[in-house]
Each structure stands twice: as structure tokens, then as C-alpha cells.
Amino acid sequence: MSVQTPDAKVLVANLAAYEARYAAFKEQKLALNMTRGKPSNAQLDLAKGIMTVLGENDTSSADGTDLRNYGGLDGIAEMKAIFAEMLECPPAQVIVGGNSSLTLMHDTLVRAVLKGVPGGKGPWYGQSPKFLCPSPGYDRHFAVCEHLGIECITVDLDADGPNLKQVEALVADPSVKGIWCVPRYSNPTGTTYSDQVVTRLASMKTAAPDFRIMWDNAYVVHDLYDTPDPLLNILEVAKAAGNPDRPLVFASTSKISFAGAGVAVMAGSPANVADAKVHLGVQTIGPDKVNQLRHVKFFRDFAGVRAHMRAHAELLRPKFEAVGRIFEAKLGGLGVASWTKPRGGYFVSLDTLPGCAAEVVALADAAGVQLTAAGATFPGGRDPANKNIRIAPSLPPLSQVETAMEVVAACVLLASARKLAG
Amino acid sequence: MSVQTPDAKVLVANLAAYEARYAAFKEQKLALNMTRGKPSNAQLDLAKGIMTVLGENDTSSADGTDLRNYGGLDGIAEMKAIFAEMLECPPAQVIVGGNSSLTLMHDTLVRAVLKGVPGGKGPWYGQSPKFLCPSPGYDRHFAVCEHLGIECITVDLDADGPNLKQVEALVADPSVKGIWCVPRYSNPTGTTYSDQVVTRLASMKTAAPDFRIMWDNAYVVHDLYDTPDPLLNILEVAKAAGNPDRPLVFASTSKISFAGAGVAVMAGSPANVADAKVHLGVQTIGPDKVNQLRHVKFFRDFAGVRAHMRAHAELLRPKFEAVGRIFEAKLGGLGVASWTKPRGGYFVSLDTLPGCAAEVVALADAAGVQLTAAGATFPGGRDPANKNIRIAPSLPPLSQVETAMEVVAACVLLASARKLAG
Numbered sequence: 001m002s003v004q005t006p007d008a009k010v011l012v013a014n015l016a017a018y019e020a021r022y023a024a025f026k027e028q029k030l031a032l033n034m035t036r037g038k039p040s041n042a043q044l045d046l047a048k049g050i051m052t053v054l055g056e057n058d059t060s061s062a063d064g065t066d067l068r069n070y071g072g073l074d075g076i077a078e079m080k081a082i083f084a085e086m087l088e089c090p091p092a093q094v095i096v097g098g099n100s101s102l103t104l105m106h107d108t109l110v111r112a113v114l115k116g117v118p119g120g121k122g123p124w125y126g127q128s129p130k131f132l133c134p135s136p137g138y139d140r141h142f143a144v145c146e147h148l149g150i151e152c153i154t155v156d157l158d159a160d161g162p163n164l165k166q167v168e169a170l171v172a173d174p175s176v177k178g179i180w181c182v183p184r185y186s187n188p189t190g191t192t193y194s195d196q197v198v199t200r201l202a203s204m205k206t207a208a209p210d211f212r213i214m215w216d217n218a219y220v221v222h223d224l225y226d227t228p229d230p231l232l233n234i235l236e237v238a239k240a241a242g243n244p245d246r247p248l249v250f251a252s253t254s255k256i257s258f259a260g261a262g263v264a265v266m267a268g269s270p271a272n273v274a275d276a277k278v279h280l281g282v283q284t285i286g287p288d289k290v291n292q293l294r295h296v297k298f299f300r301d302f303a304g305v306r307a308h309m310r311a312h313a314e315l316l317r318p319k320f321e322a323v324g325r326i327f328e329a330k331l332g333g334l335g336v337a338s339w340t341k342p343r344g345g346y347f348v349s350l351d352t353l354p355g356c357a358a359e360v361v362a363l364a365d366a367a368g369v370q371l372t373a374a375g376a377t378f379p380g381g382r383d384p385a386n387k388n389i390r391i392a393p394s395l396p397p398l399s400q401v402e403t404a405m406e407v408v409a410a411c412v413l414l415a416s417a418r419k420l421a422g
Numbered sequence: 423m424s425v426q427t428p429d430a431k432v433l434v435a436n437l438a439a440y441e442a443r444y445a446a447f448k449e450q451k452l453a454l455n456m457t458r459g460k461p462s463n464a465q466l467d468l469a470k471g472i473m474t475v476l477g478e479n480d481t482s483s484a485d486g487t488d489l490r491n492y493g494g495l496d497g498i499a500e501m502k503a504i505f506a507e508m509l510e511c512p513p514a515q516v517i518v519g520g521n522s523s524l525t526l527m528h529d530t531l532v533r534a535v536l537k538g539v540p541g542g543k544g545p546w547y548g549q550s551p552k553f554l555c556p557s558p559g560y561d562r563h564f565a566v567c568e569h570l571g572i573e574c575i576t577v578d579l580d581a582d583g584p585n586l587k588q589v590e591a592l593v594a595d596p597s598v599k600g601i602w603c604v605p606r607y608s609n610p611t612g613t614t615y616s617d618q619v620v621t622r623l624a625s626m627k628t629a630a631p632d633f634r635i636m637w638d639n640a641y642v643v644h645d646l647y648d649t650p651d652p653l654l655n656i657l658e659v660a661k662a663a664g665n666p667d668r669p670l671v672f673a674s675t676s677k678i679s680f681a682g683a684g685v686a687v688m689a690g691s692p693a694n695v696a697d698a699k700v701h702l703g704v705q706t707i708g709p710d711k712v713n714q715l716r717h718v719k720f721f722r723d724f725a726g727v728r729a730h731m732r733a734h735a736e737l738l739r740p741k742f743e744a745v746g747r748i749f750e751a752k753l754g755g756l757g758v759a760s761w762t763k764p765r766g767g768y769f770v771s772l773d774t775l776p777g778c779a780a781e782v783v784a785l786a787d788a789a790g791v792q793l794t795a796a797g798a799t800f801p802g803g804r805d806p807a808n809k810n811i812r813i814a815p816s817l818p819p820l821s822q823v824e825t826a827m828e829v830v831a832a833c834v835l836l837a838s839a840r841k842l843a844g
Binding site: 036038039041044047048049051052054055056057058059066067068069070071072098099100102103106107110113114125140143144147148149254258259260261279282283284285286287288289290291 | 463470478479489521522524525529532535536701704707
């Protein structure tokens, strides 16, 4: 993932050519949007059947509960069973939520701030809580912390997960209360955590007795290839290490069924689940159970989810491969950029020469290609090296992804040559 | 609503007869549940069409948004239009939420505690916030406050709304940050606030500059008769009084469409709505828009909601009238109980002689009729007079409501006579 030393002489010699190529793109007056990790319409259409899978009288779960009425704080048994298999834990350790895992994560941290968590010494409010933020990472995670007064501390996201040397040094501070993790196909790099990283995160000594790993397994089944990246089960590893309450696991069907009308889930130790239910019982009478039944009838079981995700991969893989192919063709061997080759998830992470990311994004924007703002993948929106750019190839059609990547590559070359010409 | 002085001699003379009648009920080994304000299956069936109203391709709102995808923080325009008419305010002042207005209220107070509200001096956390709780009232409102560290102060709920003498005295304390109100067909008494009460609540001087009225209009269209109780528009009255940010209005379709799979809404001043959106933008990417479309297609417009509620009234009215008829026949004129005759909502409030409510509930339970726990309608579950019982006639079939009320009346007579016999 690291950028090699560029051959400055060659690049500077080509500056005029890069300017010309960029100008030519600008004249095309493109209007392409590569900012958002949204599923495409074709992906959404794969789950069309959810819209009509229920008949008028499909109103009950297997145990006879009328799903239209109040009740059922933690979800219907059939939905819990599917999620339990997905997250590799007993159904009793699963809480099914509404349509948003971001909300489940936000609300979990709200409760920690206001009420504390099992094993802790009361509310985090007033304890100057801090959270470790492996970066580049997911901007909305960091925004939740910033919004709730939890200070974000950036740690490096290495090729096998968060940099453990940094992490293990920082958790000696008792005000460091947790860490954000997207352990499989991490946003935006596509990194999957190695067994060693998972084991050390689960077993390391932390000064805070109520340290929490926010394990956002957003891409748990979002493989681009038939051989998923292996990932250890954090709940089991933490339990074995004597830290059963440390991990809180989150996921959703947002990028399986419908991004805005899916079903979210959290899982944790019995103590964490019992604690969450106490709070949830005050916050709500229960999530939308009818929508859970729609999902259950449509997918039938976890094997159905797996099969469905293979169809997603067919749509996504060509786009991801186009990004890599075009970057390789245009930027390969020049030492001006590196990029990830994810085997799943929703993003490609592009690193430019230090100090060039914001200019690349600005150049692309001026040429009609909107990219995620430079810095967005770091806490506070500030990338200290100003080099990381998040590429989101899922939403536009393949031809647009290809055009946009040609433009991005041209912008990288131009920004790099300009810088080197200094 | 007040209990008259009973003729102790007559009642005590009948004690043996009351014991016998109660014993006879006990022998029937009934199993009736009158605890929950849930709609009946027949009511839920009225909205059956929601289950199938969307076709596979009904995936867009009128403005072309794909409702299956991410986005749309405050709801789709068509749903906002219906709620705006229901709550009598501009659509821009409406935020459509998930399936639970309780969640919207809980989260609103969470934000107040953690971040403060417009016009205030920062987070309520550490300000010893207090809330006025007109009682008898809705237990879940009080539970939210208790859970979030907001102290509940009981004030009387009179026949025309909260006792304003008490309220106006208490709001001279700057730590009194708000009041819970169910202004139309209040839970559990059925009280609708008079114009004078609404006006004074909206315009009274409060020591707290960030005082909030949590206006839970849960029964906004839940009339039992063709002539709804009139209710002033709190948003307009407060605006006219120079306190536009004071009221926060909540409602949902939980008791219109499906209790567990409906759509919730909040409304407020432009400042309150803007503030809520900032927080919501961190908490979620948006509510379930597909379910909003289901509701829009099914009801079409607010007139459709009104028509639908008339069908609900046809199912509910006989149950409410049975409660009143049986209480009147068995308890009328004896001075041992009073009860409300609501013209809407979901509950009847029964007052026994002081000190008798818990025994009545226990006697009924022993005879196979479960009632809401005595005291539940007061903060902390403690009714200082031990006299209020919440009757929830909506869920069981009419015949069961009738039987249960016969039992309750018998329990009231027995408990009263026992007490008077000393």
C-alpha cells in the first residue's frame, strides 16, 4: 500500500502532456459522482422480491406472534436465527434493531456516555473518554464520537488491521475507552484483520476495565470472490481471553437487501445484551417486526443470504476490477500512487504522494468527477499526510466508473508532476 | 372524576354478598388480560392492505428518489404532507422517523441531556433537570425521564388538563426543564386540554429559557365519536406567545396502521427541527422510506387517515361504552368509585376509594383478570392515594371486556366494603 519514490525527472518532463490530457477531460463536461458507498439500482433490484413477498395474511411469526402489534424488543426468532449464523453466535446474544446499524452503534455509545457499560465505573460523561480510530476509516464512526464528546485518537490501519504497537501503548491510558473496527473489508481500504490482530485486540491488557471494541462487521458477507477473507470470531476469542464483554458486534442488511429499508443487528456477551435490552426497553416498544418477516420470507435462511451475495458480487466485481486495472495501466510503476485491491466491501483506498490528495480531489471535481472529500477518512476530516482518497465504485454503471477512474488517474499524474516540478 | 362519600353502612352490610359474588367469579377460572393499550387484531386487519399495497416496482417517491437506497433524513415528501395536515403545521417543520414515537421522544431528551436544546445553556447533564409529570399519566414517559436522570415531579391532571396553579408555581424553578403532555384523550383519563390550558402552557413564564413541552399527540385522530374534542394548535399558540421553540410535537401511526410497523413523526419550530436534524444526521442515514411509501399508497391522504379512523372507532366504541355501562350499573351512586368517559384514546381511568387500588388489582388478578399494576400511572409507579387504575379495553373482544369489567366492579365493591368494615 505504500507509495514508491517517483522518478521526478520523468514526471516533470511529462507535465505539459498531463496538463493537456487533464484539459481534454475537462472539455468533456462530465458529471460523475463517485462519493457514496451506495448500492446500485441493479443491486437493489436483486432484492425486488422483498417488496411483495408477504401476503395480506402473512402477519405472524412461527410462534404465533402477530408481528403487526407492539412487542418483541430484540427481534423475531426467525430473523435472529439468520443473524446468529451470520455473526457466528447464539441467537440469545443477538438483538435485531431497526433499519440502521449506525443507529445501533450511535445509541450504544450514547448509553455508555450517559449510563456507562457493564464492568465500568458509571457514565463515561465527565471521564474524558477517548476512542482509537484506525485510519483511514469510516467517517461516520468518527463523527459519532466527536458528536458525543468522545475524543478520537488516530492510529494507523496497517495491511493486517490496526497498528497494534500504537494501540497497545494507547490503551494503557484508562480514559481510552474503546476502538472502532471494520474487521472485514475495512472501509475504505478493504483490509481484513489477521488472526493475530483479532487475538491481540481481544486479549490485550487495557487500563479501562470497560474498554469496548466497536466491531462493525458491515461487510461480513460482502465478498467479491468465492473465497472470503477468513476472520476470527471476536466474540469467541474475547471470551476465551477472559474479556467476554469487550466486543460489541454490529451488522445490517443495508447492503444485502435495501440500504434504506433493511434490518440492523447487534451481538455481544450475555452481559452486554442484557444491559442493552434494559436501555432499549425504555427507548422503544420494539423494532419493525413485519420488515423482519419480509427478510425472513425472502432469504429463507443464511444460505439464502450467501447465494444472494454472490449475485451482488457479480455486479460489483467488474467495477472494482476496473478501478484496479485503470490505476495499474495509468499509474503503475510510476511511484506516484498506491491503491488497495479489496476482495470485498465497498471501497478502494487510493494513496497519492503526500500532500496531493486535496488537489487531486479538487482537480477531479473541476473535471466533473466528484470524489469523497480528501481527509474524510480521518478523524475530524484531517488527513495528516493529505494523501488518502476513498474511491466508491458501487453506485455508477461500469462505464462511468471506468471514465471516472481515467480522470482520477490523470488528476493524480498532474498533481504529482506539478508538485515535483514545485 | 372525584369519588363521592360512600354510604358505609350499606356497603358494610353487603360485605358478605360481595365476598360471595367475588368467590363466584373466582370459580370461573377466567384468564383475561386488560393490561395493554394494544389495538385488537380486528383493528390491525383494517390496515391489511398495507401488507400488499406496493408492487415490485413501487420503489420511488414522486420526486424520483429510489426509496430503497440510503438518504432522506426527515422522510419522504408525501408522508410529510400527510403528517403536516395531521399536526397542522408546514411540512418543513415535520421530521418523519422510524416506527416509534417513543423512540423519537426518548432520543429528543437524550439529546437535551447530552447536548442541550436551542435557547438553553448547554447540556442538561449536571443541571439537575426536572420534568413535570401530569398524573395519572403515561408510564413510559415517566420511565424515560427516570432513566435519563431527569427528576419527575408529579402534578395533578385535572378535567381540563394539567393543574396550572401547580405548574405555574413549579416552573419558577430554572431546573424545571419541561412537562409531559398527552393533550388529546390523555392516557389514561381521556382528558383533552382546554383552550385555556393550552394557551397558558404555551405562554406562561418559565425560569428555564429552554423549557420544553413534550406534546405527545398520540391520539390526535383517535376519536370514538364523529365530533372530535377540539384542541388548540400548540405550535401556533406558542409562536404567537413568543415561545416558538417551547413545544415539541410527537405522533405516530402505531394505532392507525400497525402498532409495531407504523411510522412515527415529530414536529416543532424551525429552530427545533434544524437542531434535531443535526443530531439525526449523526445517528442515522435515514428512516425506512419504503414503509413510508406503503403508508402513503394505502391512506393516499389525510382524508384517508380520517376515514380509516372512523372504522377504528366502530370497533373501539362498543368496548369503551361497555366499560362505562357496567361500571354505572354496578358501582353507580355508591360513592366507591369514579371513572372517566373518554371520547377517544385508548384508556378508561378508574378511581377507587383512597387506599384501595392495589387491593382491587390484586383481587382481580386472583380472579383471573390482569389489570395494569396499581400506581403505574404515576412517576416511579407510586400513586400517593393508591386509588388509580388504568383500564385498557382495546385488545380483548367485547365479550371479554364485559366479563372483565363485571369482575373489576365486584373487586371494587369487595375492597371498598372490606376497607369500610375496617
